[in-house]
Amino acid sequence: MGLAQLAERLVVVQEVAGSTPVAHPTEIGSRAGFHKGRTGYPVRPFVFNRATALDEGNTEMTVLPVTIWGEPVLHRRASEVEVFDDELRTLIADMFETNDAANGVGLAAPQIGVGKRLFVYKYANDDDVPEQGVVVNPVLTLSKVSGALPDPDEHVEGCLSFPGEYYPLQRAEWTRVQGFDGDGNPLDFEATGWFARILQHEFDHLDGKLYVNRLVDRYSKKALKQAKRNGWGVPGLTWMPGVDPDPFGH
Numbered sequence: 001m002g003l004a005q006l007a008e009r010l011v012v013v014q015e016v017a018g019s020t021p022v023a024h025p026t027e028i029g030s031r032a033g034f035h036k037g038r039t040g041y042p043v044r045p046f047v048f049n050r051a052t053a054l055d056e057g058n059t060e061m062t063v064l065p066v067t068i069w070g071e072p073v074l075h076r077r078a079s080e081v082e083v084f085d086d087e088l089r090t091l092i093a094d095m096f097e098t099n100d101a102a103n104g105v106g107l108a109a110p111q112i113g114v115g116k117r118l119f120v121y122k123y124a125n126d127d128d129v130p131e132q133g134v135v136v137n138p139v140l141t142l143s144k145v146s147g148a149l150p151d152p153d154e155h156v157e158g159c160l161s162f163p164g165e166y167y168p169l170q171r172a173e174w175t176r177v178q179g180f181d182g183d184g185n186p187l188d189f190e191a192t193g194w195f196a197r198i199l200q201h202e203f204d205h206l207d208g209k210l211y212v213n214r215l216v217d218r219y220s221k222k223a224l225k226q227a228k229r230n231g232w233g234v235p236g237l238t239w240m241p242g243v244d245p246d247p248f249g250h
């Protein structure tokens, strides 16, 4: 896949902020024509969340703040959904709305502060799977992940909860996804390539893992340094899709 396609198809492209010279991601950003990054991404305190919205009797679809690296709900295992009711369906509607506002290809419930096992995705795929959907209580089966170093041109990944940054990571090329839709009907489908990557990324969120937790050493160090520079790694930080600047320049 070429860089231009990469830019269109993944939510991943923004110049890495900071002054570290000759980082691979920086090169990618520059070559692909993305403007220079900020030093850090503006964040706001986690003063508004879903529970607050519901307390206020808000049952309309709502764009919700996206949690940032350090918010505890992102870093612990989410719990199984046990009831398929209107509250769940409202949550799903809000997740679609928030994902759209964030120009995301996927969003997991912990990213809006809800520790439940579900994610939504929106990605035109080659696998005959609907372009957007929700998977509740997902189980993934993966093909073997290559042990080779990730290619910084081909395997670049980003996350709305680590906004504005992106790093290379190997993923399985194929996955089978089993789970349920928002009404409790069983789902079972296969995905390949970028779509498979997105699904693995979202699934990881439900186990309290961000892609940053999977990076090989050299990128992991960079990412953690960057998080520190951005003031992340503490509870209570979010950004607001549609209000704050798009972290990936879309």
Ligand SMILES: [Zn+2]
Pocket: 158, 159, 160, 161, 201, 202, 205, 210, 211
């Ligand atoms: Zn993510």
